[in-house]
Amino acid sequence: MLDRFIVFEGLDGAGTTTQSAELVGRIEANGSSCDHDCEPTGGILGTQIRRVLRGAASLHPCTLALLFAADRHEHLYAPDTGIIDRLEAGRTVVSDRYAYSSLAYQGVACGSEFVERANARYPHPQLLFFLEVPVSVCLERITGRGPAELFEKEHFLSAVAERYTEVIERAERDGVAVHRLDGTRAADSIAEEVWRIVAETPIVSM
Ligand code: TYD
Numbered sequence: 001m002l003d004r005f006i007v008f009e010g011l012d013g014a015g016t017t018t019q020s021a022e023l024v025g026r027i028e029a030n031g032s033s034c035d036h037d038c039e040p041t042g043g044i045l046g047t048q049i050r051r052v053l054r055g056a057a058s059l060h061p062c063t064l065a066l067l068f069a070a071d072r073h074e075h076l077y078a079p080d081t082g083i084i085d086r087l088e089a090g091r092t093v094v095s096d097r098y099a100y101s102s103l104a105y106q107g108v109a110c111g112s113e114f115v116e117r118a119n120a121r122y123p124h125p126q127l128l129f130f131l132e133v134p135v136s137v138c139l140e141r142i143t144g145r146g147p148a149e150l151f152e153k154e155h156f157l158s159a160v161a162e163r164y165t166e167v168i169e170r171a172e173r174d175g176v177a178v179h180r181l182d183g184t185r186a187a188d189s190i191a192e193e194v195w196r197i198v199a200e201t202p203i204v205s206m
Pocket of ligand 1 (some may be wrong): 012017038039040053068097098099101102103105106149151152
């Protein structure tokens with residue numbers, strides 16, 4: 001478990017980017033140093049993953065799962081710039097997606113065992129926010145954002161949604177502080193709830 005590491009998860013269109021950015025702003029306004037990260041990252045491997053998501057390149061689904069896991073390894077362990085070193089330097093890190101995305105998305109095509117093995121050594125965050133939004137609402141939100149990415153299709157997102165429920169329940173059983181939030185509410189009200197939870201959490205709220 002990594003203190004001061006906070007993760008947002010949810011389907012495409014659930015609002016993880018908006019809510020993670022909002023939280024970073026509030027933590028900084030409260031006087032703590034905080035980074036807004038995302039996965040896939042903007043690094044060498046994350047850039048290749050984004051090419052595949054855009055349809056500019058193609059990989060076997062399980063090769064892609066390994067690439068997501070490798071991008072995450074670099075995200076965690078890169079000297080100085082990785083999550084671990086930044087946390088040790090006293091910063092808070094808020095990530096838009098983490099290993100739970102791999103378990104839910106890549107689990108569909110590669111199966112749970114393969115993806116779990118690839119991500120088995122990665123530590124859990126101190127807090128995990130899961131934004132619950134029905135697939136139909138996510139699809140409405142995604143439409144109009146530009147060309148659909150690889151996973152932005154109804155039948156696929158429905159399969160991901162089922163897996164996400166299991167993945168999040170499993171994290172909870174493993175002792176992670178999971179907070180499921182109704183992501184269909186107004187963004188402001190979700191942000192308020194997130195902030196209330198974070199402010200009540202020792203270490204993060206220092
Ligand atoms: P996201 O950053 O939410 O998309 P956007 O380009 O709109 O900001 O995530 C990109 C996609 O990658 C999204 O469909 C979820 C998927 N994904 C996985 O399939 N596995 C993973 O491990 C991660 C981190 C993301």
